[in-house]
Amino acid sequence: MREDTRTRIQEIALRLFTEQGYEATSLREIAEELGVTKAALYYHFKTKDDIVASLVDLRLADIEELLAWARSRPKTPQMRRELVERYAEYLRRTRHRGVARFLERNQTALRDHPTLIKIRERMMELPHEMSGPEATPVERISHSLALFGLHAGKWLALESELSEEEIHKATIEVAMRLIEP
Amino acid sequence: MREDTRTRIQEIALRLFTEQGYEATSLREIAEELGVTKAALYYHFKTKDDIVASLVDLRLADIEELLAWARSRPKTPQMRRELVERYAEYLRRTRHRGVARFLERNQTALRDHPTLIKIRERMMELPHEMSGPEATPVERISHSLALFGLHAGKWLALESELSEEEIHKATIEVAMRLIEP
DNA sequence: GTCTATAGCCAGATAGAC
DNA sequence: GTCTATCTGGCTATAGAC
Missing domain, CATH: 1.10.10.60 (Homeodomain-like)
Structure with missing residues (x-):
């Protein structure tokens, strides 16, 4: 082993x-x-940077898969709910959770890393795929914050006495509320 | 001059x-x-760290003032609305906006900095002051995310064609929605 | 595949002249 | 208050033996 x-x-x-x-x-x-x-x-x-590359390449592929799925779907409330579920599920898989946290904490240090730039671009497009052209600013911000809150949940409730499972469920419920029409 | x-x-x-x-x-x-x-x-x-210290001391004082205000108030919906307004206003003052962004982007690099640790602790207490002991997990996460969204708004909508003023208003409206009972 | 040894660089910091 | 000159030390990376 x-x-x-x-x-x-x-x-x-x-x-x-x-x-x-x-x-x-x-x-x-x-x-x-x-x-x-x-x-x-x-x-x-070969280099220190190569270690990082080996870590982030995986994540880029995952995000692009999710983005492709989102693009293949109409921008309906139903699609938004499903995207939130898929994204939350993706963040929970232990193998990806580590990489996600690593990237959250090293945005500034790795700001010029080509792969990270792509990841960031794709991440910005994700909430964009949730809103049609007629969406109001409030709706756009809400949709973005819904996905963002899924990341934030873990450390937002760090100090609290809540269990991981409670936080997970609550985070998703808040996200769902944010994408309600 | x-x-x-x-x-x-x-x-x-x-x-x-x-x-x-x-x-x-x-x-x-x-x-x-x-x-x-x-x-x-x-x-x-005297040192590189001293430059950082001179920057963050100010912010600690501001946060503590806001926290003291929050503690002097009952945990009512009215208080929550007022806290969101105060916090949003505080983040908008140009002098503080720069320091806030600097801290957001250097959380990891400065994770052991004594003043930053205090700031982080106070920041965690702020949403805590919004919820009474009977609050549900969903309410707690919502309250945290309301304040957090005020930070995030600026770069959540980076790619969009919205004006700064539109983003500001939308961000506050989303925050208000998140603290509704 | 892993080692020793070292090149080459640049960082933070200090001493002391002006 | 700002300078020149220099120290100390850690870093990434490479060369070449085993």
Whole structure:
């Protein structure tokens, strides 16, 4: 059941980049946790940036899939509800949740990263696909905030005594309220 | 009408920290924009961190004032509406808007900064002051998201053709909807 | 695949002249 | 208040042995 080194590097890097930030995490730290030297990392990844690329490529593909689905559908209340459900479900899958958090926390540090720029563009298009041309400003902001709240829920309620499941359900209900006509 | 050097350092640092991130901005860059050498900065601020401290202290004081006001009031729908208005107004004052954006974008890089930790704690208490002990999870999340949406509005609608004033009004209306009983 | 050793760079910070 | 000169140290990345 032994994982290969490449995967372990990704896991450790993802955790440290998320906890401490991309710039504040050195390859020395990653290597130390892995139990090898810095140089060994360079066998598996050409540069520090390559580690990031390997992490975010996945997420870009996921977002584009979701966006393609949204485009294939009419902009109805029913479609909006389904999009919220799909997006919430996607954010809950543990494999993606880590990458999503990593990106949330490193927007500024990675602002010039080509893949992240694409991800951001696609993310901006997602709420746009929820509103037809006749939508009011209030409706547009509401739709955006509905998706955004799905991200925010986790740390909005950090201090509270609510369980993860309660927060999940409440977050979705709030999102649904925001897309009601 | 000439500004003193200390103030100009704060302005340049705030802009660069916001655009590029705290860690990615070197004292050399700040000094170059100012037209002096790095060493000159050290006359005005003992460390790089001191520049940040001078920026965030103000914001902590503002938040604490708002929090004290909230605590002096009963947790009624009327109080919630007023808090949303006050918070939105506060975010609009240009002097504070810059610092708020700087903090939004450098949460991770400055995660251990003592003043930022306090600011974060106070910010978490703010939505807490909006809900009484009998509030449901959905209400709690809604109240949090109402305040949060006031921040998010600016860049949620970045790509759109809406004017700043339209976005402002729409954002407040969405927030008001979120705190309706 | 992993190692040692090191190049090359740039950061934050200080000393002391003017 | 600003300068020049310099220190110290960590960083990414590479070369080449095993």
